[in-house]
Amino acid sequence: MALTHPDVPHHVAIVMDGNGRWATRRFLPRIAGHKQGVDSLNRCVRACLERNIGVLTVFAFSSENWNRPPEEVSGLMELLALSLSREVPRLNAQGVRIHFVGDRQRLSERVQAGLLQAELSTAGNHRLIFNVCFNYGGRWDIAQAAQKLASRGEAITELSLDRAMALAHVPDPDLLIRTGGELRISNFLLWQVAYSELHFSSKLWPDFDDAALDEAIAFFNTRERRFGQTSAQVNAPDKKPNARIA
DSSP, X not given: OOOOOTTOOSXXXXXXXXXXXXXXXXXXXXXXXXXXXXXXXXXXXXXXXXXXXXXXXXXXXXXXXXXXXXXXHHHHHHHHHHXXXXXXXXXXXXXXXXXXXXXXXXXXXXXXXXXXXXXHHTTTOOSEEEEEEEEEOHHHHHHXXXXXXXXXXXXXXXXXXXXXXXXXXXXXXXXXXXXXXOOOOTTSSTTTTTTOEEEEOOSOGGGOOHHHHHHHHHHHTTOOOOTTSOHHHHTOTTOOTTOOOO
């Protein structure tokens, strides 16, 4: 059963870690763990829809993942292409709008075409914005935003950078979840998670389920989000809950 709480985070971001370890523990090839991870992601999307979460952003392939064994990288590319053909129609039917975030230049023409088609076919949906960060890195994101502003001759300020970021179409994450037991964010959304609540789960990503998501949401609801203010200011009678201070 979905967790019912007035403070369900609007934007949840997830570092989906542990696919390879999940497979290794079962004496399976690492790609088997990534395939199981796709199933877990499908469950997570459904759970977010059920909980009225507005935005889900996941770290699917980092700019550093090219350094993994070539057979794993090629397997991930094939898995992405297969997932596009299988999953996009179902996501479209559920009212999910897909955005792929990251540097597409290194991807094959086939994969680039699939990403674009997925975005175009779901562009009219509004139930859940689903950002898939693929060939993405937080440092790349900041650099590309700065380059974009410089090419336009615009001043580089916090506000202009924020508007040039790859995730400028959504508010910053309220909650960042990392699975797999690691306690770092690994170059994910470096700019956007400045005020996100961070929840680290020991579960490997293929084992992440509705109960684990609810545990993360329950943690989120224990946090007092002050955004630089004091507790007295945040809890003032006329103060809107979780209001962000610019």
